[in-house]
Amino acid sequence: MQLFTCGIGRFVLVAVCLCVASSTYGHGDLNPEPGTKAEAAVSVTWRDQGVLLSNGRWQIPGVLMGGEAYPVEEGISVDEARVGVYHRSVHDVFGYLQVSSHAGGQEAELHHAFAGLDFDVGPMLATIVAGRMAAAMTPANGEHASDRLFSETPLALDAFLGRQLNDEGVRLVLSRGPLQLGLESWRGTAFPATPGEGGGSSDAYIHVRDRHGALRYHAGLWWLQADAMNRQDSRYSADGHQHGGAALVVAPEYWFDGNTEMAGAFVRLDWQWTVQTALNVDAQWLQVNTAGVLRDATRRADLDADDNGGWLQASVRHGNHQWGLRWEQLVVENELSGAAAEAMAIETQLYNQGHNPNRTSVIYRWQLHPDVAVRLEAMDDQIQSEQQQRFAVGMVWKAAL
Numbered sequence: 001m002q003l004f005t006c007g008i009g010r011f012v013l014v015a016v017c018l019c020v021a022s023s024t025y026g027h028g029d030l031n032p033e034p035g036t037k038a039e040a041a042v043s044v045t046w047r048d049q050g051v052l053l054s055n056g057r058w059q060i061p062g063v064l065m066g067g068e069a070y071p072v073e074e075g076i077s078v079d080e081a082r083v084g085v086y087h088r089s090v091h092d093v094f095g096y097l098q099v100s101s102h103a104g105g106q107e108a109e110l111h112h113a114f115a116g117l118d119f120d121v122g123p124m125l126a127t128i129v130a131g132r133m134a135a136a137m138t139p140a141n142g143e144h145a146s147d148r149l150f151s152e153t154p155l156a157l158d159a160f161l162g163r164q165l166n167d168e169g170v171r172l173v174l175s176r177g178p179l180q181l182g183l184e185s186w187r188g189t190a191f192p193a194t195p196g197e198g199g200g201s202s203d204a205y206i207h208v209r210d211r212h213g214a215l216r217y218h219a220g221l222w223w224l225q226a227d228a229m230n231r232q233d234s235r236y237s238a239d240g241h242q243h244g245g246a247a248l249v250v251a252p253e254y255w256f257d258g259n260t261e262m263a264g265a266f267v268r269l270d271w272q273w274t275v276q277t278a279l280n281v282d283a284q285w286l287q288v289n290t291a292g293v294l295r296d297a298t299r300r301a302d303l304d305a306d307d308n309g310g311w312l313q314a315s316v317r318h319g320n321h322q323w324g325l326r327w328e329q330l331v332v333e334n335e336l337s338g339a340a341a342e343a344m345a346i347e348t349q350l351y352n353q354g355h356n357p358n359r360t361s362v363i364y365r366w367q368l369h370p371d372v373a374v375r376l377e378a379m380d381d382q383i384q385s386e387q388q389q390r391f392a393v394g395m396v397w398k399a400a401l
Contacts, residue, residue: 032118036087038401043079043145045375045394050074052384054349057236057251060159060383062332062352063307064256064290066233067162067191068102072152079145079394083401084112092118096133102144102163111166127173135165136173136182137205137222138266140284146398149280149315151375155328155359155383156309160262160288162191165224167201178210191234192260192290193226201226219267224260228292231256252347258292258303278317280324285310294348299340303350307332320367329358357383371399 050073051058058071072079082100098112114131134142141164145151153163169186186201188194193201205222236251269281290305308331315324334350336342345351360380367373377392 032088032092034088034090036085038083038085039399040083040401041144041146041396041398042081043151043394043396044076045072045079045145045151045392046076047072047074047390047392049388049390051381051390052386052388054384055251059349060155060330060357061355061385062334062350062357063159063330064192064233064348064350065159065162066231066235067164068166068235069153069158069163069191070235079151081108082111082144082146094118100144116171121174123176125175127171127175129171129173130169132168133166133171135167135169135184135186135203135224136171137184137203137224138220138264138284139218139268140266140282141165146396149282149313149322149324149365150326150361150363151377151392151394152361152379154284154311154326155330155357156284156286156311159309159330159357160192160286160307165190165201167193178208180207180209181205182207188227192228192231194228194231196229198229198257199227214272216270216272217268220265222262222264224262224264226260226262228259229257252296254294254296254344254348256292256294256303258290261289263287276319280313280315280317282313283311294336294344294350296344296347299344301336301338301341301344303334303336305332305334305350307334315363322363322365322367324363324365326361326363327358328360329356331356353385355385359383372397 051071053071059065078101080100080102082098084096084098086094086096088094093115095115096112099108100111101108110132112133114129114133116127116129118125118127136142140154140157141161157163167186167188167190169184171182171184173180173182182205184203186193188196188199188201193199201224203222203224205220207218207220209218232253232255233251264284264286266284267281271279273279286309288307290303292303294301294303309329311326311328313324313326315322332352336345336350359382362378364376365373373396375392375394375396379390381388381390
């Protein structure tokens with residue numbers, strides 16, 4: 001808990017630093033030029049086998065899961081298909097709509113629908129955005145299979161954020177030079193929070209994004225708090241948002257009441273070594289504290305969990321060819337207390353027998369065309385205590401329309 005208290009102090013300090021930074025504005029990833037733009041993307045992958053399941057469902061040992069963290073399956077699957085439209089007026093009012101399907105699901109949904117406004121506040125640029133959108137505290141949260149080097153979501157995001165924190169909320173961003181301070185408040189419809197009384201989530205972040213010679217970098221610190229009441233694993237619950245065969249899985253019913261606090265740090269480096277060759281590094285670390293009550297129809301136990309996890313990814317790109325390596329690990333430490341502690345630990349699979357889930361992946365990516373790429377991937381998967389080797393071949397199409 002001391003880490004999170006110190007984190008708030010750092011954000012306040014950085015907000016002061018923004019007031020004395022360089023006066024060049026930063027608009028983030030949204031195009032600051034007026035006009036309308038459309039984009040679409042599809043990622044399709046064949047896998048020789050899916051991830052190992054437990055009683056028909058995907059459960060990372062030692063972690064309470066939820067959200068959209070569905071397992072990858074054997075055979076051909078559509079990892080993602082999306083189409084989006086972005087518009088910005090000459091008065092710096094902008095909006096974005098995106099319809100997409102993820103994780104092999106059969107249904108398309110309105111994934112993003114937000115509007116915003118840029119305006120000057122003294123020497124800074126302020127941006128207010130409201131609607132349904134992905135949290136911006138770390139760029140990895142806003143990425144899908146067609147955006148990432150690898151087709152599979154980083155393990156830490158599946159475990160702690162339900163794959164992606166995408167919710168209805170409001171964002172305030174203050175930018176000056178390469179620095180950006182963001183505050184976000186969410187309704188709580190996205191894991192690990194719940195909506196309504198006793199629920200909701202909020203986050204704060206500080207990013208620095210700049211370029212020095214051949215080196216481009218993007219780094220940041222962030223903090224998130226999420227409150228939940230009567231939270232279930234909605235991937236398999238009767239009233240959840242289900243995909244594919246999830247509706248056929250019978251999962252134990254249990255609920256979580258409590259709060260989750262996360263602190264994270266990330267860095268992304270891109271060094272253009274030569275005209276044809278570039279080196280890339282992507283590293284992320286998360287610390288997660290979960291405290292509350294686990295209960296089923298007849299039993300309850302108090303939960304206090306201190307987990308952490310992240311990944312380190314490096315790649316070399318030469319011309320249209322790219323080779324990459326990603327190493328991921330979770331360290332889970334759960335403490336359950338009460339008369340039903342042992343039974344609840346087994347039912348929820350929080351008892352991980354000292355195993356810390358990890359995965360190592362290698363990839364070769366070939367950019368066949370500016371809009372089309374082919375991926376060859378191999379994974380040494382030790383998410384479960386049983387080791388598994390998997391292989392995948394995929395194609396990504398991503399284009400401006």
